[in-house]
Amino acid sequence: MGRWEPDARGRLEQAALELYAAQGxxxxxxxxxxxxxxxxxxxxxxxxxxxxEVLFGGGALADGLAAAVDAAPESQPPLDAVIAALESLSxxxxxxxxxxxxxxxxxxxxxxxxxxxLIKLASLSTAMAGALRRRGVTEPAASLAAxxxxxxxxxxxxxxxxxxxxxxxxxHIRESLDELRTVTAVPRRSTKRA
Amino acid sequence: MGRWEPDARGRLEQAALELYAAQGxxxxxxxxxxxxxxxxxxxxxxxxxxxxEVLFGGGALADGLAAAVDAAPESQPPLDAVIAALESLSxxxxxxxxxxxxxxxxxxxxxxxxxxxLIKLASLSTAMAGALRRRGVTEPAASLAAxxxxxxxxxxxxxxxxxxxxxxxxxHIRESLDELRTVTAVPRRSTKRA
Numbered sequence: 223m224g225r226w227e228p229d230a231r232g233r234l235e236q237a238a239l240e241l242y243a244a245q246g247x248x249x250x251x252x253x254x255x256x257x258x259x260x261x262x263x264x265x266x267x268x269x270x271x272x273x274x275e276v277l278f279g280g281g282a283l284a285d286g287l288a289a290a291v292d293a294a295p296e297s298q299p300p301l302d303a304v305i306a307a308l309e310s311l312s313x314x315x316x317x318x319x320x321x322x323x324x325x326x327x328x329x330x331x332x333x334x335x336x337x338x339x340l341i342k343l344a345s346l347s348t349a350m351a352g353a354l355r356r357r358g359v360t361e362p363a364a365s366l367a368a369x370x371x372x373x374x375x376x377x378x379x380x381x382x383x384x385x386x387x388x389x390x391x392x393x394h395i396r397e398s399l400d401e402l403r404t405v406t407a408v409p410r411r412s413t414k415r416a
Numbered sequence: 417m418g419r420w421e422p423d424a425r426g427r428l429e430q431a432a433l434e435l436y437a438a439q440g441x442x443x444x445x446x447x448x449x450x451x452x453x454x455x456x457x458x459x460x461x462x463x464x465x466x467x468x469e470v471l472f473g474g475g476a477l478a479d480g481l482a483a484a485v486d487a488a489p490e491s492q493p494p495l496d497a498v499i500a501a502l503e504s505l506s507x508x509x510x511x512x513x514x515x516x517x518x519x520x521x522x523x524x525x526x527x528x529x530x531x532x533x534l535i536k537l538a539s540l541s542t543a544m545a546g547a548l549r550r551r552g553v554t555e556p557a558a559s560l561a562a563x564x565x566x567x568x569x570x571x572x573x574x575x576x577x578x579x580x581x582x583x584x585x586x587x588h589i590r591e592s593l594d595e596l597r598t599v600t601a602v603p604r605r606s607t608k609r610a
Contacts, residue, residue, distance in 0.1 A: 299599075300599060301599050301600055336535070337531045337532075337534070337535055338531075340531070340534040340535060340538055341530070341531055341534060344534055362571045362572075362575065362591075362592055362595050363595055363598070363599050365571050366567065366568070366571055366592065366595055366596050366599050367599045369567035369570065369571065370564060370567055370596065370599065370600060373560065373563035373564055373567055374560070376563065377556045377559050377560055377563065378556075381556065397556075398556055398560065401556050401557055401560055402560050402564065402600060403600055403601075403602060404557070405493075405494060405495050405557050405560050405561045405564065406495055406564060406596060406597055406600040407597075407601075408597060
């Protein structure tokens with residue numbers, strides 16, 4: 223209900239990130255974030271469960287990824303469907319490179335935020351594994367494809383944040399996937415051992 | 417300092433798990449755990465930082481895995497070194513199958529313990545990636561091999577916990593690795609697309 227507040231969510235995210243970066247996560251209250259955004263605490267809690275959650279955007283990402291895996295061509299192998307879903311996030315992040323860099327700095331400075339970040343990544347993996355099972359992929363292939371895809375994404379995302387050459391997130395995902403395939407290929411010498 | 421308390425650590429772990437399973441994690445105090453183990457709270461805090469940590473065994477696991485990767489044959493490919501390190505945990509866990517099952521039930525019932533579990537798994541990956549870099553493995557291969565190894569371990573561990581056929585953890589790790597290699601192999605049809 224409440225009054226109509228144009229992009230309240232985005233304003234709260236922006237205000238929170240500015241305050242966390244300027245004065246530290248622990249030192250910032252929800253009241254300050256709301257006031258900095260020109261909104262009320264009540265509005266804050268309509269959008270976010272707590273002060274940590276404002277950095278993690280709720281469950282929208284997991285839902286979006288699961289939907290993308292659901293919509294993948296029937297013949298697409300599991301890992302490719304997962305990677306394509308993750309690549310579809312690239313445009314969204316591309317516009318927010320500076321935002322993402324500041325956010326990462328805040329998270330790196332605070333162990334409780336690092337925990338939440340890991341939980342969020344795990345929830346992406348769980349959501350995509352579920353979507354793969356709905357496509358008929360059996361276990362453990364579904365979980366392995368989802369976990370591996372998220373590992374590729376995590377590595378690619380870190381490299382994209384630090385990338386002075388400004389390649390896109392999608393390019394970094396593609397490179398990390400190629401690297402993963404090199405890393406997981408059966409080593410040539412193991413054929414001798416077998 | 418304090419009196420000599422034979423296997424205080426193991427007794428506290430056992431007592432904590434029994435109480436968590438019987439009455440719930442949130443309902444159990446450190447005082448109760450200590451008393452159930454016939455020890456003092458002071459002794460508890462000499463071994464564990466808090467009530468969660470008693471389920472996660474400190475940093476010993478990460479240190480052991482890093483040491484195992486450090487000691488791997490020079491010619492061993494990164495992912496194989498990581499998997500061999502993780503397989504070396506198998507004997508330790510084999511003796512504790514029932515303990516591990518009860519522990520997992522407690523963790524599954526409590527989101528804050530699931531967070532700690534993810535942090536611990538991430539710390540294993542970080543420790544092994546560091547060991548790989550010391551062997552001269554470059555990034556992102558080092559992080560990808562470590563993350564992938566931990567994903568394989570996680571999936572294998574869950575399957576081992578549920579395994580009525582009682583195959584060993586090492587066997588499950590080996591199977592999950594084979595499955596991973598199938599999942600990450602370049603799909604045949606992509607050669608047509610390229």
